[in-house]
Amino acid sequence: MSRVEQSIKLDLERIVFIGRTFEEYLDMFSLSAESLKGKKILDCPAGACSFTAVGSKHGLDVKAADIAYYHSEEDLYNKGLQDIEHAMELMDKAKSNYIWDYFKDINGLRKYRLSALNDCAKDIRKSSGRYVPVTLPSLLFNDAEFDILLSAHFLFMYADRLDYQFHITTLNELLRVTQEEIRIFPLVDLEGKRYEHLDKLIGYLADNGCLVEEVKVPYEFQANANSMLIIKKGNKERGSVQRYR
Template sequence: MRKMESSHSWDLDRIVFIGRVWDEYMQMFHLVEADLAGRRILDCPAGACSFTAGCNERGFDVTACDIAYYHPVTILEQKGLQDLETTISNMEKAEVQKNFRWDSFKSVDDLKQARRAALRDCTADMRRNPNRYIPAVLPILPFRDEAFDLTLSAHFLFLYEDQLDYAFHVQALKELIRVTKEEIRIFPTTNFACERYGYLDQLIEEIRRLGWTAQEVRVPYEFQKNTNQMLVIRKEK
């Protein structure tokens, strides 16, 4: 998902349809399967990640939403393969590779295989379970209040600090809070320059005024250097 105008026919060229695999999601959000069992889960924005496919395979109650889902699966599959080639070509540059930790992925080819697997599993699951993939555009979501127990949001909000202003972040967080009953996890807390989101402290205070707690938590996942923190938001009891 990316910042966009209100039109649902948004130019597909402005979407990068690349995602992460199940194991990455579990590490990014410091989750174990027991954290998912018996809970209604929202992945927003989900993109080409295979987390929803993995949840469906394991019998968890999950919904994915993203602006990309306004487009047909076949088109998204083609777009994802094109985006993957562009991304991998860029990652092959030595000056780019130095910004990443090569622990989980041993090589650029290893990374390519993981991203291809995420796209394959995501699009296959979109065909099997289309009702699980809902087109939506933050900061407005088509869900009722407290529709989900746990909401996950990866690689969107704080990354785009240079494109999404503070007012957007507040509005988006309020919407995620509206549709969530218990807990929200956002990864990462940094922008594309691997710097902590500049208004995070101010945003945390805003969240607390809404009756929720907010805490930065280190996670066992760090691919891009200095990007290993998530924001955990929980409703006060």
């Protein structure tokens, strides 16, 4: 195996390729398919989520962006299968940290994760142009290219690995490519604790003209992960903050 091949294999091993279903996205972000009609949508980072695949079948104009898409569909699918089984093994030991209203049990959760992976992998194979490889905090899109941007299970979750400046730099880039609004879910870290710099970050966004809302959503699997942040692009004047708890 060459050094390049070894590097690619190592990079893929560092990626966790697990995703959520289209239905989960609608609940996580308090959206309906009808409300997204006519919008240009970006899911970033999208991972193995089926939002782009199923959303396109519903007539939505949606693209997915993720560092994982530098790899082939076959490699990603196989990695996804491994990651799902590994996650299910870990989940069995940490069931008490989760709320089982949505999935009922681990077998139900596995079905959702496999469904998302299958739909995503098939769509990458068929319509690869919808899946854009990126390395945050940089995005290869034009200014205000998308009306709405959805970002799930990345920012805030990995507060132990991604520092505050990374969050600010990434949010500025997400805002650059978005014309109307960004929705981020959840607002907690992997331990279920509210992101420690969230108020500071919200203040930064408001100072830069954004309208920021912290909103409860009809979805909670990880305990305490039941709120999202809505960031609406504002004018040059100072923005504002609203919280709905």
